[in-house]
Amino acid sequence: MIEFDGVSRRFSNGHFGLQDVSFHIPEGRMVFLTGHSGSGKSTLLRMIPALDHPTSGQVRIGGHDLQKMRHHQYPKLRRQIGVVFQDHHLLPDRRVFDNVALPLQVSGFGSKDIRRRVEAALDKVGLLARQRALIEELSGGEQQRVNIARALVNRPKILLADEPTGNLDPELSRDIFNQFSDFHAVGVTVLIASHDLHLLKTYAVPRIVLNQGRLSHIEEAF
Amino acid sequence: MSRASPNNLTATKTNTKSLARGEHALSAWAHHHRRCFKDALWRLLKRPISAWATIVTIAIVLALPGFIMTLATQIKQIGGMWASENGxxxxxxxxxxxxxxxxxxxxxxxxxxxxxxxxxxxxxxxxxxxxxxxxxxxxxxxxxxxxxxxxxxxxxxxxxxxxxxxxxxxxxxxxxxxxxxxGEWIKRLQEISLFFDRLSWWLLGLFGLTVIFVIGNTLRLELQERREELSLMALIGGTSRYMLRPLLYDGAITGLLGGMLASVIIYGLLTALAAPINNLATNYGAHITVITPLLMTALLGIIGLILGWFSAQIIGRNFIKKSVKL
Known part of the structure; x- marks a missing residue:
């Protein structure tokens, strides 16, 4: 499903964000991406929805080589990928419902479908009762759950999360990770970048470990 | 990690296509247009001072060529009527x-x-x-x-x-x-009318560019504020056309209101100058028929709308291309 083949990313200042990284994540697997700050986790994640591009090597998603894709094809690719960020990326002046509905509106769903799907997604993350609330009225944990609901509302094939529990307390972090596990259980391919080794160790999930932009090693599930 | 080559993306692409073909896609498209229209009006109400400052500027800029164009029409009418009576x-x-x-x-x-x-x-x-x-x-x-x-x-x-x-x-x-x-005097009168006519079109072209810049500058400020929203749209699969649509409504509505206000200014000027103009016309044995406000409003409104839409196209496309990772 997600395939990196000799991928390097060199920035304009000459620094390598990624260097010769190769791995393959089959469909429906859940994988953690770990490494210290600056190890290249975010750079790697940004390449999957074609927000960044390798300077050499190939990134293939669902068998499609992203470098051979045209710009106008990116939106279709991105509609198949749910992304959860540490800093939420929510629209503060809109309500919870409107934030979660965004990917469906962009994909051209009708209003009835949007209502049905948004309510289902919010129900899944336990925020159905707060659908009319403004984002700024929510706590950090609730905002992150809105973020997850928005990433999943479009029923993506791939879910990417970049430090999704960075600002949350351990209990909430565990709750969020459990939700990711639930989505993995229904066939979604999940890739979570995190440096919270303590939390990651509680899950029997393979780990791709990056170190200074290079693939250090891959730890299979234990 | 095992090697596998599932081709889910192809399958999901087909789903998206079939969805796009359906009437749901059409209704969603229409819904987005309605929403963009409402949001554009809402933004005008939310920031009345800056929005109306732009609209008034556009109105003044469009009023000058509009007024000269109206004068040229009147001169033409006087010439035509005088020729008919005495030529x-x-x-x-x-x-x-x-x-x-x-x-x-x-x-x-x-x-x-x-x-x-x-x-x-x-x-x-x-x-x-x-x-x-x-x-x-x-x-x-x-x-x-x-x-x-x-x-x-x-x-x-x-x-x-x-x-x-x-x-x-x-x-x-x-x-x-x-x-x-x-017929020499008619020729002179017609030449004056032609001069005013051409002057007004040149001014309209020149001031039209000014309108494009004025609207463009307002939209640029708005785009800066919405940069994060646009980046988010791109991330969740929004096309540049989808992202551009709200901006087109902003530009078109601002231009439309500016054009309509310009017609009010011109009509006000004409009403204020009606007495001396009619005296002049009477001296030439002619009678002036002022262009109806409704027609003028429609004409200037459409010109404003087109300029606003055009401005939003240029500024929006450029901004999205440079600032949003597509």
Whole structure:
């Protein structure tokens, strides 16, 4: 499903964000991406929805080589990928419902479908009762759950999360990770970048470990 | 990690296509347009001072060429009406012109579209008129009569071009010795009108560019504020067209309101100047019909709307291309 083949990313200042990284994540697997700050986790994640591009090597998603894709094809690719960020990326002046509905509106769903799907997604993350609330009225944990609901509302094939529990307390972090596990259980391919080794160790999930932009090693599930 | 090559993306692409084909996609598209329209109005209400400052600037910028254009129309009307009432041209024929030749020439003249009618003054009639005007009866006894036959041509609703064309055709006729420059004043009036007409179009072009920049600058500020939202749209699969749509509504509505306000300013100016303009028109024996406010509002509104839409296209596309990772 997600395939990196000799991928390097060199920035304009000459620094390598990624260097010769190769791995393959089959469909429906859940994988953690770990490494210290600056190890290249975010750079790697940004390449999957074609927000960044390798300077050499190939990134293939669902068998499609992203470098051979045209710009106008990116939106279709991105509609198949749910992304959860540490800093939420929510629209503060809109309500919870409107934030979660965004990917469906962009994909051209009708209003009835949007209502049905948004309510289902919010129900899944336990925020159905707060659908009319403004984002700024929510706590950090609730905002992150809105973020997850928005990433999943479009029923993506791939879910990417970049430090999704960075600002949350351990209990909430565990709750969020459990939700990711639930989505993995229904066939979604999940890739979570995190440096919270303590939390990651509680899950029997393979780990791709990056170190200074290079693939250090891959730890299979234990 | 095992190697596998599932091709889910292809399958999901097909789903998206089939969705796009359905009526849901059409209704979602229409819904997005409605939402963009409502949001654009809401943004106007949310920031009334900055929005209306832009609209008033556009109105003033569009009012000047609009006003000059209206003046040019009035001058044209005065020229046309005066020509219709009083315009005439005297055609002096050569002494050897025969009666049947003169008659056929007069018939030809009467068939010209800009000629209302014509009257033949024979040399004898001319001499009688002259004697009567000078009050010298013995003038009628002059032999041989030195006056030529004259055809007085009454002109109808002329423009400078048609006067010139008719004069040229008459001059090249072998029966014609000379013609009076009776239509010269119309030509001058039409030239003034043409000057104002061209000036107004040039100003409209120039000020139209100004409108594009004014709207563009407002939109650029708005885009800076919405940069994160646009990045998010791109991340969740929004196309550049989808992201651009709200901006097009912002630009078009701002331009439309600016154009409509410009028509109010012009109508106000015309109303204020109505008395002196009508006095001037009366001196030329003409009556002014001011362009109806509704027509002017519609015209300037459409011009404003197009300029606003165009501005949003340029600024929006450029911003999205440079600032949003597509």
């Amino acid at each position: 005439q041209m005297n055609v002096y024929l050569i002494p050897s012109a025969q009666t049947d030749q003169i008659q056929s020439f007069q018939t030809w003249l009467n068939h010209q579209s800009v000629v209302r009618d014509s009257r033949l003054i024979t040399p004898q009639e001319g001499l009688h008129e002259l004697a009567k005007r000078l009050n010298i009866d013995s003038l009628t006894d002059i032999q041989p009569n030195p006056l030529p036959s004259v055809i007085v041509v009454h002109l109808d609703r002329l423009t400078g071009d048609t006067v010139e064309s008719l004069q040229h055709q008459i001059r090249t006729n072998p029966l014609v010795d000379n013609i009076s420059e009776g």
